[in-house]
Amino acid sequence: MSRVIWFEIPADDPGRAAKFYEKVFGWQVEKWDGPFDYWLINTGSDEEPGIHGAIMPREMGKMVRDTIGVDSYDDFVKKIEMEGGKMLSEKMEVPNMGFMGSFQDSEGNIFAIIETTM
Structure with missing residues (x-):
């Protein structure tokens, strides 16, 4: 069976969005060291139910997008x-x-x- 394994949140200002999700939900957010502007989100312990995701510039996507393995x-x-x-x-x-x-x-x-x- 295939599961949702990732989500992406588009943002006008990824840094501002990162601070929002860190402060509101306690998520750990760090800028990815890759070829485009992408911020990795750790939503909690891998022992708990849930998935991790990312924040990306809005021009890369217009809505929250799930990724299925x-x-x-x-x-x-x-x-x-x-x-x-x-x-x-x-x-x-x-x-x-x-x-x-x-x-x-x-x-x-x-x-x-x-x-x-x-």
Whole structure:
């Protein structure tokens, strides 16, 4: 079974958003040392139910987006399209992570899938 494993929050000012979530929820937020502006969120202990996520500049996304882990990116693309979903971005390699892409479901909601290779 595939589970939601990540979320992303778009923000006009990621630093300001990071302070908000740190102060309100006690989340740990730190700027990612990667090729684009991305802030990693640790929402709590891995022993508790829940997932971690990130804050990103609003131009990278307009709404909260969930990422679902899959065992085969290519197989799930076929399933998504067969059930009325639509590919929004090409398959992208994320260094040291795997392959991911964005999709729209049958109701217009946006989500991403990732096949991890680590």
